[in-house]
């Protein structure tokens with residue numbers, strides 16, 4: 001991978017937002033092995049000041065999925081290793097140090113949708129389209145998409161996408177839960193950055209609990225889920241930062257919740 005295939009930029013007054021950009025526009029940000037490893041490394045080495053991240057893609061498309069030119073030579077053993085490498089990288093995104101907001105535009109396809117689905121919030125612009133062309137390429141998802149995507153849109157919709165090659169446009173993608181925010185073309189990054197700055201102001205422990213406990217609670221039987229929730233609630237509310245923040249509200253020094 002050329003160093004230029006992934007860029008990291010630390011922004012904000014307190015260097016609190018990491019902007020991570022796929023910069024392989026000539027190949028529609030297709031995920032080469034080098035790019036996947038660089039993604040993993042960047043999430044493992046974020047500066048301590050960073051409290052939230054935005055990931056986007058340079059050029060006309062967010063990401064065209066796996067770099068198909070690298071797939072040709074792989075046997076089954078290498079395929080298994082590759083898939084586990086991709087799992088490790090996307091686990092660093094989902095269970096890394098900070099919440100990650102995907103700014104989507106153009107193609108969000110195959111592995112690109114797997115990457116987006118590992119992020120915590122997805123912002124799409126009007127040009128966005130989503131597809132899983134693995135079926136027609138004779139392959140399968142390999143980055144955890146078989147686990148994460150049905151949890152976003154349901155197994156029936158994912159099955160249809162993979163079997164028929166169905167493409168969802170930006171509006172339908174938002175409707176079925178692939179994105180939480182839909183903005184006019186060209187505005188996804190700005191919206192994602194604004195959200196990242198807001199997320200960065202939360203107590204880090206709250207963000208951490210949300211990222212790490214919530215997906216697990218969703219998978220647990222109710223009695224275990226209630227217990228995990230109670231433990232997280234106990235840890236969070238006993239932290240000094242929670243006491244300071246709650247007192248600020250009680251003293252009238254913190255913002256009220258405003259009607260949308």
Ligand SMILES: COc1cc(/C=C/C(=O)SCCNC(=O)CCNC(=O)[C@H](O)C(C)(C)COP(=O)(O)OP(=O)(O)OC[C@H]2O[C@@H](n3cnc4c(N)ncnc43)[C@H](O)[C@@H]2OP(=O)(O)O)ccc1O
Pocket residue numbers: 026027028030031060061063064065066067068069079082083084086107109110111112132133134137139140141142143
């Ligand atoms: C099996 O184990 C796995 C699997 C996986 C994950 C699998 C997947 O991601 S499958 C999906 C793969 N992606 C696709 O099938 C999409 C292919 N691309 C397109 O359909 C289009 O390029 C587009 C994204 C809609 C953009 O169209 P356009 O703007 O017209 O650009 P093009 O002219 O088509 O492309 C320009 C340039 O980029 C090259 N390119 C595009 N996509 C890819 C790609 N996915 N891989 C490699 N190269 C790509 C294209 O060939 C052109 O190159 P030139 O040299 O001709 O300029 C995960 C983990 C596992 O273990």
